[in-house]
Amino acid sequence: MAQTTPSSQKNIIILGGSYGGISSAHYILKHVIPALPSSSSYQVILVSTSTQAMCRPACPRALISDDFFDQQKLFVGITKGFEQYPTDTFRFVHGTATSLDHTSRTVSVRVAADNSSESFAYHALVIATGASTPSPLFGLNHGESFLRESWAAFRKALPTAKTIIIAGGGPAGVETAGELGEYLNGRARWFSSKLANPKVAITVVTADSKILPALRASIAAKAEAQLAKVGVTVIKNARVTNAVPIGAAAGADSVSKTTVTLSDGKTMEADLYIPATGLIPNTTFVPKELLTSNERVETSSSTLRVEKAGSRVYAVGDVSSAARPAIHILMEAIPVLCANLKRDLLLDTGKAESEVGAERTFKEDTSETQMVAIGTKKGVGAAMGWQLPSFMVWLIKGRDYWLWTTGNLWSGKQWAKET
Numbered sequence: 001m002a003q004t005t006p007s008s009q010k011n012i013i014i015l016g017g018s019y020g021g022i023s024s025a026h027y028i029l030k031h032v033i034p035a036l037p038s039s040s041s042y043q044v045i046l047v048s049t050s051t052q053a054m055c056r057p058a059c060p061r062a063l064i065s066d067d068f069f070d071q072q073k074l075f076v077g078i079t080k081g082f083e084q085y086p087t088d089t090f091r092f093v094h095g096t097a098t099s100l101d102h103t104s105r106t107v108s109v110r111v112a113a114d115n116s117s118e119s120f121a122y123h124a125l126v127i128a129t130g131a132s133t134p135s136p137l138f139g140l141n142h143g144e145s146f147l148r149e150s151w152a153a154f155r156k157a158l159p160t161a162k163t164i165i166i167a168g169g170g171p172a173g174v175e176t177a178g179e180l181g182e183y184l185n186g187r188a189r190w191f192s193s194k195l196a197n198p199k200v201a202i203t204v205v206t207a208d209s210k211i212l213p214a215l216r217a218s219i220a221a222k223a224e225a226q227l228a229k230v231g232v233t234v235i236k237n238a239r240v241t242n243a244v245p246i247g248a249a250a251g252a253d254s255v256s257k258t259t260v261t262l263s264d265g266k267t268m269e270a271d272l273y274i275p276a277t278g279l280i281p282n283t284t285f286v287p288k289e290l291l292t293s294n295e296r297v298e299t300s301s302s303t304l305r306v307e308k309a310g311s312r313v314y315a316v317g318d319v320s321s322a323a324r325p326a327i328h329i330l331m332e333a334i335p336v337l338c339a340n341l342k343r344d345l346l347l348d349t350g351k352a353e354s355e356v357g358a359e360r361t362f363k364e365d366t367s368e369t370q371m372v373a374i375g376t377k378k379g380v381g382a383a384m385g386w387q388l389p390s391f392m393v394w395l396i397k398g399r400d401y402w403l404w405t406t407g408n409l410w411s412g413k414q415w416a417k418e419t
């Protein structure tokens with residue numbers, strides 16, 4: 001039986017402590033609550049499975065060794081960024097949302113400290129629980145300890161691996177292949193189109209006719225050529241239909257020898273198999289009627305409200321159906337979501353429509369914008385439809401996989417101004 005925490009304050013509950021959740025929390029604390037009459041009667045409660053935020057795009061390189069990044073910057077304690085606010089306006093709960101009742105407007109949370117269940121009533125709710133990956137190597141699916149343990153097991157198996165298969169030709173698969181290729185095999189000389197006899201045979205398998213679906217064919221071809229230089233082969237038009245762990249290590253995610261079957265019937269054996277296909281929205285706690293057919297939270301793509309959930313419920317980031325999953329898109333959504341939340345909260349206090357300003361609308365940037373690092377020195381990409389040279393991709397992304405941006409995000413400096 002869930003224990004209900006009584007609260008004299010109106011709770012603005014945010015689920016998920018990453019790009020979407022931490023950004024919303026800072027924005028609300030800086031620009032929404034101070035604008036409300038009797039602002040001290042509101043409290044932001046941030047609930048997250050992980051006590052730390054991390055620069056998720058860095059995973060393809062970070063999983064190889066801790067030496068690539070300053071670990072103090074890669075993983076940052078969530079609560080540190082919130083010490084700047086009055087203590088009664090913010091609370092962090094280390095736990096996992098297990099059920100949402102949008103009729104009684106409560107969320108049940110399994111608290112990490114003792115596995116007890118606690119129920120929170122919400123006045124407003126932001127769902128930002130993101131998405132998991134089939135591989136445990138790419139994020140905080142089960143918190144930071146689990147991620148570090150997965151990396152440790154992978155690193156232990158890496159020195160003896162002779163064959164690695166990566167399923168998925170999207171950016172995560174391509175970047176992981178590029179990092180592993182450069183680290184394990186080195187790079188072919190500039191006049192060679194591919195690395196002959198790589199030490200480790202690394203294969204990327206994609207169901208598509210090309211890698212990197214969000215980029216045009218000529219850029220994808222450049223990426224494939226760069227991969228060849230670090231000993232990576234790409235198999236196209238073939239889907240991994242089955243991946244069965246072999247032998248003693250079977251069941252140990254990410255470190256088992258694996259038999260991989262492709263849609264053309266071919267089977268291959270890999271010392272390490274990395275599924276880098278697709279995202280699994282973290283929505284098991286959300287009632288089915290609030291989800292789309294692909295398990296995302298059904299969210300208005302213009303207002304970012306979860307309209308079927310009743311008043312003052314919003315979703316943002318990878319969990320939401322509003323836009324495609326990418327950080328630059330999520331960053332554009334935060335000010336819109338928070339402006340609409342502010343408007344809805346002001347209306348709730350009795351303000352008239354004429355006093356609260358117009359509703360903000362979100363418009364997803366659908367331009368060809370994506371950067372993909374290929375090892376520590378190269379990359380491909382485009383920004384707003386303009387192809388970027390490899391050097392620019394390295395400068396903006398490949399040098400440190402956006403770690404230069406996350407300090408301001410986790411501390412809230414990014415949201416100092418209301419935009």
Ligand SMILES: Cc1cc2nc3c(=O)[nH]c(=O)nc-3n(C[C@H](O)[C@H](O)[C@H](O)COP(=O)(O)OP(=O)(O)OC[C@H]3O[C@@H](n4cnc5c(N)ncnc54)[C@H](O)[C@@H]3O)c2cc1C
Pocket residue numbers: 015016017018019020021047048049050056057058059060095096097098128129130131132133138139140141142143171172282285316317318319325326327328330371
């Ligand atoms: C390998 C990889 C590389 C990427 N590279 C890029 C890139 O270069 N550029 C880019 O724009 N995007 C990139 N992305 C996508 C980007 O990381 C996501 O768009 C971004 O992380 C989404 O943030 P989010 O806050 O929605 O969710 P997430 O980052 O998924 O975080 C969700 C948080 O919620 C927590 N959580 C989950 N379930 C619950 C629950 N039930 N209760 C409480 N808390 C919960 C999780 O522990 C986690 O902390 C990449 C993704 C991957 C996997």
